[in-house]
Amino acid sequence: MAPFFRSCPWRKCPLKLLKYALKSCWISLAYYWAHLGAPRRLKFASNIYQQQERQMTRNHLPFVGLLLHITAALGAAVAPPPIVNVGGTQYQGFTSVDPSNNATNTNFLGIRYAAPPTGRLRFAAPQAPPPLPGVQMANVEQNTCLAAPEGTAVTTPLRVKSRAANATGASEDCLFVNVFVPGNLGDKKDMPVVFWIHGGGYIRLSAVGFNGDDLIREAGGEVVAVVIQYRLGVFGFLGGQKVKDGGALNAGLLDQQFALKWVQQNIRKFGGDPSKVTIWGESAGAGSVMQQVIANGGKTNPPLFRAAISSSLFLPSQFKFNDPIPELLFSEVVSQTNCTSAADALECLRASNVNALQAANSEINLNGFFGTFTFVPVIDGQFITDRPTKLMNAGKVNGDVLYAVTNAFEGTSFVNQTSTDTVADFVSQLLPTIIPAQAASAAALYAGLGTDTFQKNAIYGESIFICPSYVMMRAFPNKAFKGEFAISPALHGNDVAYYFPNGSPPPFANPQFDASFSESFLNFVQFLSPNTKFDKTDITPTFRLWNGSNEMLFNKTASNAPDVRQIQTSAALLSRCRFWESIAEQIAQ
Secondary structure, three states, rough: OOHHHHHHOOOHHHHHHHHHHHHHHHHHHHHHOOOOHHHHHHHHHHHHHHHHHHHHHHHHHHHHHHHHHOOOHHOOOOOOOOOEEEEOOOEEEEEEEOOOOOOEEEEEEEEEOOOOOOHOOOOOOOOOOOOOEEEOOOOOOOOEEEEOOOOEOOOOOOOOOOOEEEEOOOOOOOOOOEEEEHHHHHHHOEEEEEEEEEEEEOOOEEEEEEEOOHHHHHHOOOEEEEEEOOOHHHHHOOOOHHHHOOOOOOHHHHHHHHHHHHHHHHHHHHHHEEEEEEEEEEOOOHHHHHHHHHHHHHOOOOOOOEEEEEEOOOOOOEEOOOOOHHHHHHHHHHHOOOOEEEEHHHHHHHHOOHHHHHHHHHHHHHOOEEEOOOOOOOOOOOOOOHHEEEEEEEOOOOOOEEEEEOEEEHHHHHHOOOOOOHHHHHHHOOOOOOOOHHHHHHHHHHHOOOOOHHHHHHHHHHHHHHHHHHHHHHHHOOOEEEEEOOOOOOOOOOOHHOOOOOOOOOOOOOOOOOOOOHHHHHHHHOOOOOOOOOOOOOOOOOOOOOOEEEEEEEOOOOOOOOOEEEEOOHHHHHHHHHHHHOOOOOOOO
């Protein structure tokens, strides 16, 4: 500052000095606002002005006084909010404070990554959104996608009732992304990116409740977190030949890929590195991770991510788009929307009132077999070129490394615990294309596992969640890590509270366990290995690369101490998984 004043005494160039003073004031305000707390702001300002006063001659004191007056007037003012330009649209974010550690982050909620999939874009591939004038506020969650309930019927045949379900704030116009940045926008650059895909059986849930601030904290403030929404149910996963001919199959998966492309184009504006993206999801979100891993026969170009995390991979029967079941579902949607007599059924569905289509969406899902999800991905021949297990066994995958976690009792939540059906009958209802002899073999294989209900729980959990995870592990030889979450009751979804504790605090509130479990994922995001740790208090022992039978157990002892250690996968479990893999073609996996 001294050279400036020597070259420009204040009496000779007051305007220049005034501009300099105002600029200095604004920089000071921005700095101490970012660090929060009125006492700290005043202390910082005082220190700055004391330094300036010592450097100035007495002739400059009038401007020091002016600077102090400006600061006093603006002391409680907010620094300019963060604004980014994305696709020709300016979005204004906001500063958040993580209640767990009082860290300051910058959030952008509800950025539109694709045009509203309505009208002509219903059942079509996602398109870029048009630019919007002015500054768009990105400080609240936007519409969630239209959702539907899971099946409750005792058998698989579809039944039609007159009922509709629609969540408040749900809409077809729902293709939004939330971005969470550590600190202030621009503080850091080239950070790894974690891309979260929510679960819900491809028919429900949204980005709401998945606070990226949690992931930032678990990464030590060194990642950018992205949380997306995608079309669900009939809007995102309607199959059939007519959709193939006149629309886009697997629209929900295409939404996810479109959001990944959005990240490649825009994440640098938020301090992220597009070459360091890890995709992560739970349940159908993990199933979506698998779908993106096998997309385009494993040859997605250019690559959209470098690593994948699967928490409870969900792989129900995935039929070819024009197999009998997808065609039956298409016909049922056409019937329930009064489009049966239309010359072009798909065009009729596009023109249908959204409430009528949503009523069909709800009804058809509701009347599926208990605990199942009706509208799910199909083999479309282009994006998903073949059965998932076939592609994975052939090593046709995108991404370099994998971290997969399953829960000990994945199936219990989806099985009717009071049903009196035989185990073989249950298998036939759960997997409608299985032949009777295979259903009988499955029942015999699980006969020694306790009660009939326990056997059904195990069959659901292993055939749809656990065993497909092992198939995916094999697709990444010497490049995969495996974990098992076993904190009682270790049901499907119990792990999510440890990833996002601000939304739902975890039941085992042990800081050592929380850090050990959740940080293993974010270590992987940052370093492509859970073994490279930023937190030196992390108690997790060294992960060994998966070799077919080793994994890390995350559990607790009877005395409520963390129990985190390497274990060997049960040989009996692996044997049962080999059975499911042997009939994968028959059950459309």
